[in-house]
Amino acid sequence: GPAPESREIALDWIASHKGRFGLFVDGGWTPPASGQWFTSTNPATSEALAEIAAADASDVDAAVAAARKAQGDWATLGGHGRARHLYSLARAIQRNARLLAVLESLDNGKPVRETRDIDIPLVARHFYHHAGWAQLQGSELAGYSPMGVIGQIIPWNFPLLMLAWKIAPAIAAGNTVVLKPAEFTSLTALCFAEICKDAGLPDGVVNIVTGDGATGELIVGHKDVDKIAFTGSTEVGRRIRAATAGSGKHLTLELGGKSPFIVFDDADMDSAVEGVVDAIWFNQGQVCCAGSRLLVQEGISDRIIAKLKARMETLRLGDPLDKCIDMGAIVAPVQLQTIQTLVEKGQAEGAELWQPGWAVPKEGCFYPPTLFTNVAPAATIAQEEIFGPVVVVMTFRTPDEAIKIANNTRYGLAASIWSENINLALDVAPKLDCGVVWINSTNQFDAACGFGGNRESGFSREGGLEGMMEVLKPRFENTLPAYQTT
Numbered sequence: 041g042p043a044p045e046s047r048e049i050a051l052d053w054i055a056s057h058k059g060r061f062g063l064f065v066d067g068g069w070t071p072p073a074s075g076q077w078f079t080s081t082n083p084a085t086s087e088a089l090a091e092i093a094a095a096d097a098s099d100v101d102a103a104v105a106a107a108r109k110a111q112g113d114w115a116t117l118g119g120h121g122r123a124r125h126l127y128s129l130a131r132a133i134q135r136n137a138r139l140l141a142v143l144e145s146l147d148n149g150k151p152v153r154e155t156r157d158i159d160i161p162l163v164a165r166h167f168y169h170h171a172g173w174a175q176l177q178g179s180e181l182a183g184y185s186p187m188g189v190i191g192q193i194i195p196w197n198f199p200l201l202m203l204a205w206k207i208a209p210a211i212a213a214g215n216t217v218v219l220k221p222a223e224f225t226s227l228t229a230l231c232f233a234e235i236c237k238d239a240g241l242p243d244g245v246v247n248i249v250t251g252d253g254a255t256g257e258l259i260v261g262h263k264d265v266d267k268i269a270f271t272g273s274t275e276v277g278r279r280i281r282a283a284t285a286g287s288g289k290h291l292t293l294e295l296g297g298k299s300p301f302i303v304f305d306d307a308d309m310d311s312a313v314e315g316v317v318d319a320i321w322f323n324q325g326q327v328c329c330a331g332s333r334l335l336v337q338e339g340i341s342d343r344i345i346a347k348l349k350a351r352m353e354t355l356r357l358g359d360p361l362d363k364c365i366d367m368g369a370i371v372a373p374v375q376l377q378t379i380q381t382l383v384e385k386g387q388a389e390g391a392e393l394w395q396p397g398w399a400v401p402k403e404g405c406f407y408p409p410t411l412f413t414n415v416a417p418a419a420t421i422a423q424e425e426i427f428g429p430v431v432v433v434m435t436f437r438t439p440d441e442a443i444k445i446a447n448n449t450r451y452g453l454a455a456s457i458w459s460e461n462i463n464l465a466l467d468v469a470p471k472l473d474c475g476v477v478w479i480n481s482t483n484q485f486d487a488a489c490g491f492g493g494n495r496e497s498g499f500s501r502e503g504g505l506e507g508m509m510e511v512l513k514p515r516f517e518n519t520l521p522a523y524q525t526t
């Protein structure tokens with residue numbers, strides 16, 4: 041196959057910052073007030089990539105103050121003015137696509153084929169799309185004003201894409217932001233900061249503060265932040281909801297999932313098997329809407345499982361920069377440990393584990409694609425989000441039973457239905473308690489389409505009109521027609 045993508049482009053960029061990244065506040069780089077730094081590592085090789093600033097309370101104060109200072113001018117710049125900035129950010133992302141794709145792959149461990157073909161194009165698409173929304177300020181969005189300063193906290197599974205989902209709508213609407221990337225994957229957010237600067241975005245509109253959960257808590261608790269937008273685990277989401285209760289802060293939560301992938305006996309089986317590969321092994325299963333529960337109609341379950349095992353044998357796992365591989369590394373040793381612990385629990389509770397015969401690289405954070413059969417509905421692995429390349433199989437007899445099993449978790453993010461009978465699929469879809477349903481497909485995202493969950497998967501939508509409504513507030517006094525005021 042082709043040679044692995046060269047890592048030089050990303051290592052050169054890191055070297056241009058002397059391997060050390062301060063905080064991006066008010067359009068410039070500042071060292072952390074505490075003098076504390078942490079290391080970002082490549083999970084495929086365990087090599088250190090860069091030193092990242094750990095922001096403390098005074099750093100967060102400075103970032104929020106910069107965002108507050110910039111917000112008025114940014115809002116009064118108007119929709120067309122902001123749209124020009126979003127378009128130029130989108131174009132700058134495309135110009136830097138190769139650097140961003142390699143950097144994301146090195147920092148996160150995900151295959152460069154995915155960052156190149158999925159993450160980065162979707163990031164650019166998000167900015168292009170939201171440039172359009174900015175222009176609707178005087179028309180469709182008349183009567184709405186920005187919320188002000190938004191604190192944004194994101195996870196490590198799609199570092200730059202989650203940044204785009206947060207920043208593009210927020211700044212399109214006239215807000216300014218303080219964003220904290222996850223501690224394992226800060227580098228593309230910092231590269232994006234540099235792109236903002238080079239593209240001429242006004243200082244203070246986008247501020248990037250790095251650090252772990254403690255820095256996140258400081259943003260959540262800051263008095264001068266108008267809204268918190270969080271994507272991450274349900275556990276942390278619950279804490280943030282409690283911490284913001286009664287504060288008057290707006291809040292959006294995009295949390296975990298345990299999404300069902302339902303295959304009826306009339307489905308096109310080969311397509312469904314490819315769908316499973318995408319649903320649970322894309323990004324090593326570290327996907328909030330991963331189809332981690334495979335529900336198969338009884339009559340076809342042996343055949344589907346046999347086909348799936350054969351397909352698993354052909355999956356290639358290895359160097360994320362190798363464009364021929366299907367699966368890369370798990371983000372960090374601690375996440376690998378979580379996966380191992382849950383898999384052991386699955387076996388201890390009586391489920392049957394199956395993994396392909398090929399060997400997994402010994403160095404680096406790798407975990408093979410894993411299939412569990414004979415899974416009890418109440419088993420831990422059937423209920424808890426594993427956030428790794430592990431799928432559990434359960435069978436059902438009737439559509440009603442499929443719906444019952446599908447809804448039998450505390451989550452409600454996404455679902456995928458596979459059937460050649462479109463009436464059946466359209467009958468089942470609205471009965472699934474979740475935010476997104478795909479029919480004969482999976483993992484379809486678009487900037488124009490609101491994405492988000494129900495129940496313990498959160499209560500917000502990102503993308504499209506629904507996403508814009510999360511970063512705007514109604515301004516009723518300006519919406520009254522003239523005749524009502526006389």
Ligand code: NAD
Pocket residue numbers: 193194195196197198220221222223251252253254255256257260271272273274276277279280294295296297327328329425427453492493497498
């Ligand atoms: P996490 O909750 O551990 O961390 C997410 C972010 O929150 C990180 O930046 C972290 O530093 C920060 N954080 C941690 N503790 C905090 C605290 N007390 N206060 C404020 N911030 C804090 O989640 P993760 O492991 O990074 O990401 C995986 C999770 O994210 C999974 O559960 C996944 O399903 C979810 N996720 C959801 C969506 C969605 O759109 N619904 C998308 C991607 C990921």
